[in-house]
Amino acid sequence: MYTYETALKTLFNLRDSLVMHTTQITELQTHATTKGLALYNLGEFTQSQTYLTIGATAGNRDAQYALGEVFRGRANGLTDDAKKWYGLAAAQNHVYALMRLGDDDSREKARELAQAEADKGNADAMLELYELDQNIATLKKAADAGSMEAQYILAIKYDADKNLITDSIEREAAIDALLKKAAEGGLSKAITWYANRPPINRDLPVRRQWLEKRIQLNDVHALLNYGRAVGGFYTYDDGTDEYGFTEDLVKSYGMFWLITETTRELSVHTSAAQDLQTIAKDMTAAQIDAAKVFARQWEADHPPMSEYRLTYSSAR
Structure with a gap:
């Protein structure tokens, strides 16, 4: 019923x-x-x-x-x-x-939204305003307010246009200061550039520290460098290498393998695949299995692999 x-x-x-x-x-x-x-x-x-x-x-x-x-x-x-x-x-x-x-209406709305947030001290909104008007003074405000991307882009502008800071010593100091702030904040592109500028590029222990920071961010290009470093790709005739890492074929293979498994379109995929074949010649099947376990654990313990491109700007 x-x-x-x-x-x-x-x-x-x-x-x-x-x-x-x-x-x-x-x-x-x-x-x-x-x-x-x-x-x-x-x-x-x-x-x-x-x-x-x-x-x-x-x-x-x-x-x-x-x-x-x-x-x-x-x-x-x-x-x-x-x-x-x-x-x-x-x-x-x-x-x-x-x-x-x-279009004009869209850009005006974008300006209103960005200005409202910039007035509250939002550094990223200040960067949005710069992208709208390309005014270097607006970019400086965004950098001063703490936008890492603004700091990096401003460094690029100073490097490209010598008229912005005519004194070369002052200009290089300004670029270093901007890159250091952005690098310390964790902007991978800034780390790469800063670590390859003198005198840092001659201080190998410090360069290693900066590479390690990029590795922990899971920057795909840093992982390739790390795999090569621990795989002996950068070893000199005297047994030392560019970064001072201890050779570890399992970690090296794991990095290369993880890159090839995760990427398809990036040029780094081809590089990693070639390096994988090179290093595999000196490894046992057990080592290769261990390398894949290491890679999967690395993937679980770190943020998603990324190129860390800029949000909007096409700057390098």
Whole structure:
């Protein structure tokens, strides 16, 4: 006999089932967005597209912007697909998406949003204002306020345009100071440049410390350097090497293998694959197995592998 209590039980079971399925869908969307953004930040645009599409369709504005960037980069211009995703991100007040759209209304809205945050002392918003007007004074404000990307970009500007600081000693000191701040803050590009400028580039223990910092950030290019360093690729005739690392073929193979497993589009993939073949010649099967275990544990213990490109600027 179908009773009122039976109907209620059926409805409650249906509700619980819907809640469970909704939760599962949300979790899948979140996972796809996270993976898509990680692949995008690694420069693996083709791999990232499917995952980003899931996140972007679900309404994540960062995924929408990244997907717009993928289409724009592939076509080397603003396509209809790129405009579609930029438009959706822009509707959620994504400043850089508004800037990519480029029309007067979008740029004005971007300026209003960035200015409102900059007035609160937001350094990243100050950088957004610089990207809008390309005014060096605005870039200096962003750098002074603590934006690491602004510090790095300002260093590039000083290096490229000698008229900004005419005295060479003062200019080099300013570049070093900016790069040091950004490097200490963890901007991998700044670490790379700073560690390769004199006198740091002649202080091998310090260069090693900076490389180790990039390794912990899981910068894909740093991992390749580290794999080569512990694999004996940089060893001199007297047995020393460029960084002072102890040779460890298991770690070396693990780094190369992890890069080849994670990347497809980057040139570093080809380099790592070649290095992998080279080092494998001197290893046993057991060592190779241990290297893969090491690589998977490294992957679990560190942030997603990344190229650490700049958010908007095309600066080097």
